[in-house]
Amino acid sequence: MKSVNRLVPALLILITFMGCNQNFTPAYRPETPRLASDRMTPEVLWSFGRIGGVSLSPDQQNILFGISYYNIKENRSYRDLYLLPADSGNFRELTHTGVREFNETWRPDGEKIGYLSSRSGTSQIWEIHPDGTGNRKISDIDGGINGFIYAPDMKHIAFIKEVKVEPDVHDLYPDLPKSNARLIDDLMYRHWDRWVDTYSHIFIADYQNGKLTHVKDIMEGEPWESPMRPFGGMEQITWSPDGSKLVYTCRKKKGVDYTLSTNSDLYQYDLSTGKTVNLTEGMMGYDINPVFSPDGRWLAWESMEREGYESDKNRLFLKNLITGDKRYVTKNFDQNVAGLAWSGNSQSIYFISDWHATEEIYRYDLKPDIITKITSGVHDYSLVIPADSGLFAVKHSMSKPDEIYKVDPSTGEAVELSFVNKNLLDQLQMGRVESRWITTTDQKQMKVWIIYPPHFDPSKKYPTLLYCQGGPQGTVSQFWSYRWNFQMMAANDYIIVAPNRRGLPGFGQEWLEEISGDYGGQNMKDYFSAIDSMAKEPFVDENRLGAVGASYGGFSVYWIAGHHNGRFKAFIAHDGMFNFEGEYLGTDEMWFPNWDLGGPFWDSNNQTAMRSYANSPHRFVQLWDTPILVIHGQKDYRIPVEQGMQAFNAAKLLGVPARFLYFPEENHWVLSPQDGILWQRVFFNWLDRWLKNN
Numbered sequence: 141m142k143s144v145n146r147l148v149p150a151l152l153i154l155i156t157f158m159g160c161n162q163n164f165t166p167a168y169r170p171e172t173p174r175l176a177s178d179r180m181t182p183e184v185l186w187s188f189g190r191i192g193g194v195s196l197s198p199d200q201q202n203i204l205f206g207i208s209y210y211n212i213k214e215n216r217s218y219r220d221l222y223l224l225p226a227d228s229g230n231f232r233e234l235t236h237t238g239v240r241e242f243n244e245t246w247r248p249d250g251e252k253i254g255y256l257s258s259r260s261g262t263s264q265i266w267e268i269h270p271d272g273t274g275n276r277k278i279s280d281i282d283g284g285i286n287g288f289i290y291a292p293d294m295k296h297i298a299f300i301k302e303v304k305v306e307p308d309v310h311d312l313y314p315d316l317p318k319s320n321a322r323l324i325d326d327l328m329y330r331h332w333d334r335w336v337d338t339y340s341h342i343f344i345a346d347y348q349n350g351k352l353t354h355v356k357d358i359m360e361g362e363p364w365e366s367p368m369r370p371f372g373g374m375e376q377i378t379w380s381p382d383g384s385k386l387v388y389t390c391r392k393k394k395g396v397d398y399t400l401s402t403n404s405d406l407y408q409y410d411l412s413t414g415k416t417v418n419l420t421e422g423m424m425g426y427d428i429n430p431v432f433s434p435d436g437r438w439l440a441w442e443s444m445e446r447e448g449y450e451s452d453k454n455r456l457f458l459k460n461l462i463t464g465d466k467r468y469v470t471k472n473f474d475q476n477v478a479g480l481a482w483s484g485n486s487q488s489i490y491f492i493s494d495w496h497a498t499e500e501i502y503r504y505d506l507k508p509d510i511i512t513k514i515t516s517g518v519h520d521y522s523l524v525i526p527a528d529s530g531l532f533a534v535k536h537s538m539s540k541p542d543e544i545y546k547v548d549p550s551t552g553e554a555v556e557l558s559f560v561n562k563n564l565l566d567q568l569q570m571g572r573v574e575s576r577w578i579t580t581t582d583q584k585q586m587k588v589w590i591i592y593p594p595h596f597d598p599s600k601k602y603p604t605l606l607y608c609q610g611g612p613q614g615t616v617s618q619f620w621s622y623r624w625n626f627q628m629m630a631a632n633d634y635i636i637v638a639p640n641r642r643g644l645p646g647f648g649q650e651w652l653e654e655i656s657g658d659y660g661g662q663n664m665k666d667y668f669s670a671i672d673s674m675a676k677e678p679f680v681d682e683n684r685l686g687a688v689g690a691s692y693g694g695f696s697v698y699w700i701a702g703h704h705n706g707r708f709k710a711f712i713a714h715d716g717m718f719n720f721e722g723e724y725l726g727t728d729e730m731w732f733p734n735w736d737l738g739g740p741f742w743d744s745n746n747q748t749a750m751r752s753y754a755n756s757p758h759r760f761v762q763l764w765d766t767p768i769l770v771i772h773g774q775k776d777y778r779i780p781v782e783q784g785m786q787a788f789n790a791a792k793l794l795g796v797p798a799r800f801l802y803f804p805e806e807n808h809w810v811l812s813p814q815d816g817i818l819w820q821r822v823f824f825n826w827l828d829r830w831l832k833n834n
Contacts, residue, residue, distance in 0.1 A: 178569040179594060180631035182820035185622060186210050186813050189560045191542040193242065194534055198250035200527045201226055202270060203544060206244055207560060210813045217813075221255060223270060224544065226532065229557050234272050241266075243374065248292050254278075256285060265297070267350065279345075279352050286340065287367075287374040290347070293383035296411070297347045300377070302338040305363050326395030331728050332370035333775040333807030340365040342377065342388055344411065358386070358409050358416070366390040368404060368428075375429050381436040385410050387419065389428045399730040403447045406430050406439075419459060425452055433486040437461055438506075440480050440489055448731040449656075451613035453649050454478060456491065456504060469504055473511055474648045477502075483526045490514075490524045490531065494646035497575075497587050497617045501533060501547065515552040518573065520618040532557075536620040538591065539570040539627055569594040571630035573618075578639070578673045581665045587647070588670050589616065591626040591636040601681040603831040605629060606671045606708075607638040608689030608696035612655050612663075612736070616640045623810055623819060624690065632824050634686075634831075637674045641666035657738045657748040660699055660755030667696065671707065683709070684831045688823075690714035690771075691779065691808065695757060698787055701768060702760025710830035712823060714771040715779050715808050718787040720756035726780040761790045767797035769826040771819070773806035799826060 175184065190208040197204065203224040210217045219240040224231035235241045237259050244255040252267045252274075260277060262284030268275040279285060281301060288299035309321050322335065329336055341359040345352040359366065366388045367376040376389035391404040406419045406427050420427040425444030432439055439459045444452035454476035456469040469489075470477055479492040489504045495513075499520035503512045514531070515521060522542065523534040531547040535554065544558040574590040593602060607626070609616045616638050626636050640647065642663040643655025655663050667687075675682040685708050689697050694716015701711055717723045721741045724733045734740075738748030768791055772784030784800065791798035801822050803815055810819050 175567045178567060180568055180570075180625070180628050182628070182817045183212060184564065184568070185625055185628055185820070186212060186816055188541050188564060188622075190622075191534065191544065191558065191560055193244045194523055194525070194532070194544060195244070195246055196226065196525050196527055196532055197246050197270070198248060200529065203231075203532060203557070204244055204246060204253060205544065205558075206242065208240075212813045212817065215812055215814045221253070221268075224557060226527070226529070226546075226557075229559055231558065232272070234268060234270075235275070243287050245289065248290055248294050254288065254290065256288070258284070265299070265352070276350070278350050281343075281352075281355070287377075289374055289377060289379060291379050291383035292381050294347060295383055296344055297352060298342055298344050298377060298379070298386055300340050300342055300367065300374075303341045303357065304338050305361060308337065327730070328395060328399045328728065330777045332777055334777075339363060340367060340369070342366055342386070342409075344386065344409075358414075359390075362392070363394045364390060364392050364398070372428070378430050378432060380432055381434060384412060387430045387432075387439065389430070396730075399728065400734065401447055402426050402444070402450055402731055404428060406441060425449065426454075427457075429480065431480045431482060431489075433482050434484060435486040437486065440482070442477060442480065449735050450732065451611070451645070451652065456480065456489065458506075469509075470511070476645055479523055481524055481526055484528065488526075490526050492521050492524060494615050494617055497589065497615065497640050497644075497646050499615075499617050501531065501552075503549070514549055515547065515554070517552075518575070518618060520620075537618040538573050538589070538620065540565060541620045570627050572596060573626075576673075578670055580642075580662075580669045582662065586666055586669065587640045588674075589626075589636075589638040589640075590674065591630045591638070593630045593633045593635065596679075598679045600679060601684075602633060602635045602679055603684035603686065603827070604635040604637060604671075604674060604680045605827070606667060606685065606687040607636055608667060608687060608693035608700075609638070609641070609644065610689065610691030610693045612643050612659075612692035613645060613652055614692075615645050617646065623816060628820065632827070634827070635674070635680060637670050639666055639670035641670070656736050657752060659695070659736070659752055664696065664699060664703070667700065668704075668707070675707075686710040686712070686827055686831055688712040688714075688827075689716070691716065694779075697768075698757035699755065699760070701766060702757060702763040704766070708766055709834070710827055711766055711768040712771070712826060713768065713784075713787065715773065715776050716783065716787070717757070717779055718783045718790075719758040720753050722786070723779060723783060726782065728777045758786065758790065761787075761794065764791060764794055764796050767826075767830045769799045769801065769822070771801040771803075771822075773803040773808065773810070775805065775807040778808050797830075 192206050194205040206219050206221050208217050208219040220236055221234040221241050221244050222231050239259050241255050241257050254267050256263045257266050264277050265279040266277050285299045285301050341357050343355055343357050345355040378387050386409045403424050404426050407416050408419050409416045424447040427443045430441040441457055443455045443457040446452045456477045458467040475493045477491045481490045487506055492499050493502050501514040501521050501524050519535050519537045521533050521535050525532040531549050533545050533547050534542050535545050536542045543556055545554040545556050547554045571594050572592045576588045577585045578588050580586050629636050645652050674680050687697050687700050687708050694713040697711050697713040698716050698718050737752040739746045741753045743749050770784045770788040772781045774781050788798055788800040810816050
């Protein structure tokens with residue numbers, strides 16, 4: 141499922157950058173508020189600057205990145221580009237155009253920075269000098285560009301754009317131009333939050349004298365996409381160091397075959413011959429995110445073994461491009477890998493891995509074939525960039541959004557460089573975050589994060605929330621969310637209990653896989669173990685407990701509502717599965733319920749499937765007796781909106797106090813500022829009504 145979120149308009153935020161002496165005027169620079177309170181509010185949450193697109197210049201002297209700011213009144217975001225000297229915390233703005241600049245990347249010679257901008261109507265490639273001069277558009281591609289990368293020799297640029305491959309009703313019946321309909325003959329006609337009318341294709345163009353010429357679609361006529369929807373980006377496409385070949389990720393299947401399979405492969409396109417070869421043929425799971433070693437000898441990538449299983453172990457694989465041999469590097473490493481980055485000497489690979497609910501930096505050395513943990517702490521790293529002087533990285537926690545750091549690879553010590561959100565953070569009091577190990581019903585140890593309200597007073601009794609994680613294999617690490625933000629909940633004087641129940645990564649593959657085919661089983665007992673343990677604390681009011689969650693967490697709330705035996709006094713379920721039979725035939729990626737539920741509901745000989753469907757929350761709705769807020773988005777095609785409507789309707793018919801928050805323009809998430817702020821207001825209004833005012 142992988143579901144993986146904002147004070148009033150007068151409090152528009154200006155970030156006064158630490159050490160930044162430049163007087164610039166960005167397109168959107170809200171004023172820094174002097175907050176009336178040191179508590180987080182939805183409007184403050186939506187006012188943080190969001191860092192992304194971090195990369196290091198070829199000479200390793202400057203860090204390029206973007207910052208997004210949300211204008212609540214306009215209900216939109218602005219994004220500009222910034223440059224940070226690698227040896228100091230001073231940075232300056234490069235763009236301030238009034239639109240979103242994105243896909244920022246260094247040209248291989250370091251003399252220019254390329255990025256995408258829609259200031260001309262469609263997203264096109266622009267280039268600018270690192271000193272902010274010479275800004276000019278270099279592409280004019282019909283329909284616009286969604287992403288691009290320079291070839292290392294700067295002779296070519298690869299870019300992606302949407303193409304129409306198959307005819308629609310207007311092609312078939314041109315005399316009906318005002319007809320608003322689709323003819324559908326196969327599955328995967330909609331994906332995540334969009335109807336599949338076009339495919340993302342890779343184009344290669346000559347790049348000469350600052351212009352693109354001789355544009356070629358290397359996937360012409362093919363009814364599949366690269367990068368892969370819904371979350372793939374340019375990290376799934378890479379050039380060989382000599383610029384002669386392009387390797388990309390693709391699942392070359394369509395229709396029923398596509399929706400039943402996770403089998404993606406890495407394909408290598410040779411510019412000189414125009415031929416494409418499959419580099420991972422016979423490897424049946426996800427194979428994604430290829431990265432060449434600087435010397436061109438090795439190709440590294442992330443690989444899963446089993447087809448149809450999105451949460452299989454994410455392995456580090458290497459292919460020797462001289463001998464053709466493949467190497468499963470992390471065979472004896474019972475953790476996932478992500479964010480692969482080669483050292484400059486091609487002898488090591490740095491990556492991010494989750495262990496015991498924090499995301500840390502690790503290093504794999506080809507010789508002597510060992511893995512070393514570099515960092516430790518109460519945080520999550522999301523990016524690592526090796527350099528001669530150390531590591532540059534992006535880090536966040538439950539108490540602080542992303543910032544850029546310099547990390548010493550020998551000690552793991554990190555020094556903050558960016559300070560984008562310092563002025564806001566200095567005004568806020570964050571709640572204490574505590575790690576506990578709680579014994580489960582089967583006598584195993586489960587790590588649980590406890591987040592306390594700011595100015596916590598242990599002599600008081602607090603209402604307490606059980607947080608139910610989505611995914612279902614989504615980590616409960618030190619994540620910072622713009623919707624499910626634990627500090628936001630704590631600021632409203634709730635204690636939060638966030639268990640790493642069965643089915644979550646970071647505790648070995650056995651722990652992770654205990655959830656598949658067992659949705660109403662041990663992982664639900666783990667939730668009860670966590671909240672029952674905390675309810676014994678003198679500062680927890682056991683008569684004011686709530687349970688909240690989204691996606692699989694929303695299902696968890698629906699299921700708990702029929703099994704909690706009076707523990708809870710309020711529920712909130714966002715985009716949750718309520719009726720498994722309806723979900724099976726309504727979701728987009730069919731391989732997911734086939735793996736996690738065991739198969740279709742009509743397969744009466746499949747004991748796993750029968751057990752799964754017997755645990756569908758709708759089968760226990762007659763036991764519901766606790767107020768419930770249901771939230772759902774219309775454009776959620778992973779868990780269709782009818783699931784939320786059915787849950788709400790059932791509660792009302794049963795006389796259970798219920799409310800339905802419906803977003804016609806949101807998907808599995810809530811992405812617009814005003815919808816996000818409304819979400820928070822309704823969320824806490826509901827909790828306060830039933831946990832504080834009763």
